[in-house]
Amino acid sequence: MAPLFASGQTQVRWPAGSILSDVQLSMLGKECFFWDEPLDDELFARIDGVSYSRGCTTPRSALRCLHLLHRNFGGHAQVGEMICAASVADELLDIFRELFDAGYPIEKICLVDEFGGDDLRSMEANNTSCFNFRPIAAGGRLSNHALGLAVDINPLYNPYVRGERIEPASGAVYADRTRKCPYYIRRGDACHAAFTSRGWSWGGSWRSARDWQHFEKKQ
Numbered sequence: 001m002a003p004l005f006a007s008g009q010t011q012v013r014w015p016a017g018s019i020l021s022d023v024q025l026s027m028l029g030k031e032c033f034f035w036d037e038p039l040d041d042e043l044f045a046r047i048d049g050v051s052y053s054r055g056c057t058t059p060r061s062a063l064r065c066l067h068l069l070h071r072n073f074g075g076h077a078q079v080g081e082m083i084c085a086a087s088v089a090d091e092l093l094d095i096f097r098e099l100f101d102a103g104y105p106i107e108k109i110c111l112v113d114e115f116g117g118d119d120l121r122s123m124e125a126n127n128t129s130c131f132n133f134r135p136i137a138a139g140g141r142l143s144n145h146a147l148g149l150a151v152d153i154n155p156l157y158n159p160y161v162r163g164e165r166i167e168p169a170s171g172a173v174y175a176d177r178t179r180k181c182p183y184y185i186r187r188g189d190a191c192h193a194a195f196t197s198r199g200w201s202w203g204g205s206w207r208s209a210r211d212w213q214h215f216e217k218k219q
Helices: 022-028 041-047 086-102 119-124 169-175 190-196
Strands: 035-038 063-071 077-085 150-152 160-162 165-167 214-216
Touching: 035 086, 063 086, 077 086, 086 190, 165 169
Parallel strands: none
Antiparallel strands: 035 063, 063 077, 150 214, 160 165
């Protein structure tokens, strides 16, 4: 169990996945869980050679680590951790505050490094993530994830679909968007609105493919 800190702390550092009781959340307040920091040596050691893969052209100084809360599928407050571009750190904290206040369900938010930097493994685990230095799913040019400018939300239930190709494969049943599912991202819902109202584009609107999980910010 994560330690209980005294009320009034401005920043609380609990491991991603830690669940707060209602008493803890009431006592501490949510704001001490929403903050960001540069990638210190300890954190960089966790991602070096993994999501920050060999040949990474995104400077370490251009990235920030977000600490945040989300509501898990049981409705409980859960700690999340995400690396993103420094230029969108404040904006993403605002987005996830908004989603938390709305009670929007997100199963888990942890670094893709917990899955060896393997995007497919992260999606299979329904992990919401941002930075990962890799090419786009179709290959070739770098993904906006490589810049920390793209976020995938509940990817198992909101798969990438291009023709017969569906990723993750175990999310194939959720490619049918006529199904009733509380974890689908739909146009106009809380998640879609939180991102698009701030100028992020949604992969669910693409023509050549549908990347239902994906939001990205052009800069």
